[in-house]
Amino acid sequence: MKCIAEKSEDKIKEAAKRVFLKKGFDGTTSRDIAREADMNIALTNYYFRSKEKLFLEIFRDILSEYFQSTIDILNKKIDVKAKISEMIENDFKMMKKEPDLVIFIVNEIHKEPERLFPDMTFFHQMRNTYFTQQLEEGVANGTLRPMHLESILPLIKCNVEFIFLGKHIHKKLFNLTEEEFNVHAEAQKEHVKEMICNYLVIG
Amino acid sequence: MKCIAEKSEDKIKEAAKRVFLKKGFDGTTSRDIAREADMNIALTNYYFRSKEKLFLEIFRDILSEYFQSTIDILNKKIDVKAKISEMIENDFKMMKKEPDLVIFIVNEIHKEPERLFPDMTFFHQMRNTYFTQQLEEGVANGTLRPMHLESILPLIKCNVEFIFLGKHIHKKLFNLTEEEFNVHAEAQKEHVKEMICNYLVIG
């Protein structure tokens, strides 16, 4: 039993994920992946049949990674304000940990919208969360502004993610160091929390 | 004088812009550009020396296209609420007219942040607008929440642009037709206007 040595298939997949996230599908070559995984060039096709097949498998994992934590939070038994706050914190952490993830997803779907939606599981899960119920109740008793999930979710997602999507532009634009940018990002996060809660929660 | 026939150089540049916007630098081949321009493959290099040089020239134009209208509005002699509203409407129009523009800019800068900032003219122009003055005055007399341009601008930009950046995901996620999406986009635009104004303008 070799517990230390990783399986070649996994090594390739993880290496490919790193390279795809950084360079995108078009910018990544089979040789890039082999080099990153420190494996022979032919092994990518031995295990995954093609670069495209490998990509689709990884893309599915990445989409899952992106949506699952959000679904979990939407289902939590906490009040709406706390939930929005937690979603913002969660997205913020994700963007710090994996800054390439969102731009990668948006970009790949933008280039070829049709091929990248193999199943809709996450999407149905999203609609059938406790949050949807909370929202309906809040709107009914007048404590929440009448909005749908599909209007609230983008507000949360975009305001957090855009901080990091536009990081390089923002740093150049306002001539910030990495440290100064981090201070801005934290401040912006708090603005976003308050702005969204103020707007959604009435009174 | 041939006024109808376009100059080959311009034809190539315009064709290249269309292809670059749709497929990005990595996804675009010289042959794609030649085919789109309906010109011989060698002419791209005859007029622009290389695919890279052509790209940089186009990218500079696109960045200018993106920032100039914003700068113009920031300098208008109208009150803050109207100004924010107009910026949102302007961004909204731009995203409808050229849905590929923002994802293209963000993505290309993300891939190679350093090469794509040849000059900082637009950035300095941005800071030295009438809006900066309005902001300082409003904060001083308590009518505006104490925020900087670099915090307000992302709120406006991201909330509008993300509607279209995530268009395909959103349509799939909530199973919308093109028409239903347009209705959602309009509604979302109004939400964003009110949310940002409510947050920035006190009382």
Next chain:
DNA sequence: ATGCATTTTAAATGGTTGTTTAAATTATTC
């Protein structure tokens, strides 16, 4: 019309792409 510069063309350049092959190596089974 002639001579010269500009523009356009087809063809070829050397290099890289994703993928395949067939041999070599390693692991597993009996």
Next chain:
DNA sequence: GAATAATTTAAACAACCATTTAAAATGCAT
């Protein structure tokens, strides 16, 4: 430990890449 299966390897594949070449076509001043 021999036979068989699974894995890894170096090399080669045709297709395509950005770019260059040198000849052909065109425009234009004289």
